[in-house]
Amino acid sequence: LGPPVQGVSSIADQLLRIAAREERESPRTISERLGRHADYLEHLIRQLNARLRRQSPPTLRRCRVDVMLIATTVVESLRPLARRRSIDLSVSLGTEATEVLGDENAIRRILDNLVSNALAVTPAAGVIVVELWIDRAYTDALTISVRDSGPGLSAAEQQRVFLPREQPSIGPGMGLGLSIVAELTESLCGTYGVQSETGGGSTFWVRLP
Numbered sequence: 781l782g783p784p785v786q787g788v789s790s791i792a793d794q795l796l797r798i799a800a801r802e803e804r805e806s807p808r809t810i811s812e813r814l815g816r817h818a819d820y821l822e823h824l825i826r827q828l829n830a831r832l833r834r835q836s837p838p839t840l841r842r843c844r845v846d847v848m849l850i851a852t853t854v855v856e857s858l859r860p861l862a863r864r865r866s867i868d869l870s871v872s873l874g875t876e877a878t879e880v881l882g883d884e885n886a887i888r889r890i891l892d893n894l895v896s897n898a899l900a901v902t903p904a905a906g907v908i909v910v911e912l913w914i915d916r917a918y919t920d921a922l923t924i925s926v927r928d929s930g931p932g933l934s935a936a937e938q939q940r941v942f943l944p945r946e947q948p949s950i951g952p953g954m955g956l957g958l959s960i961v962a963e964l965t966e967s968l969c970g971t972y973g974v975q976s977e978t979g980g981g982s983t984f985w986v987r988l989p
Contacts, residue, residue: 781824841883844880845887850888933974
C-alpha cells in the first residue's frame with residue numbers, strides 16, 4: 781500500500797502549493813492523478829480482503845493498457861521519497877508504442893515493486909531510470925526496465941532474487957516484492973530478468989506482449 785499512499789501525500793502537497801499559487805500543474809490534472817491513486821488503493825484493499833478470506837485473487841482483466849501512463853504515475857508517487865535522498869528518479873521513453881495487452885493494476889504493482897526495490901538499494905545522490913523500449917530481438921513485446929546505481933548483485937544472488945523467501949532477503953527490499961513481480965509477469969504471459977554485477981548497479985526488466 782506504500783506507493784499509492786505516498787502518491788496521495790505528494791498530491792496533497794501539490795494542492796497546498798496551488799493554494800499558495802506556487803504550482804503550475806492544473807487542478808484537473810492533479811484530480812485525475814488522485815483518482816488513479818484512489819482506484820489503485822481500492823484494488824489492493826480488495827485483494828488483501830480476498831487473501832484474508834482465503835479466496836482466490838481476482839482474475840486479471842485483459843485489455844489494452846498504456847504503460848507510459850502507469851510508469852509516470854508510479855514515478856510521480858515515489859519522487860518525493862527519492863527527492864528526500866537526492867536520488868534522480870526519471871522515466872525514459874525509447875518507443876512511441878507503449879500499449880500492451882494486460883491488466884492495469886497488475887502492471888502498476890509490477891512497476892511499484894521494481895521502483896520501490898531500486899529506491900531501497902540506491903544510495904543518496906544515486907540515479908534510477910524507468911525505461912520503456914522495444915528490443916530488436918523481441919519486436920512483439922514492450923520491454924520495461926528499471927535501472928539503478930545501487931551496489932549490484934552477484935551471479936548467485938541474481939539466480940535467486942525472484943524466488944519468494946521467508947528468511948532475510950539478500951538486500952534491502954529484495955524479498956517478497958520481486959517474487960510478486962515474477963508471478964504477475966508470468967500471469968500476463970510475459971518474461972522477466974535482471975542484469976547486474978557487484979558494484980555496478982542493476983537493471984530489472986519485464987517484457988509484456
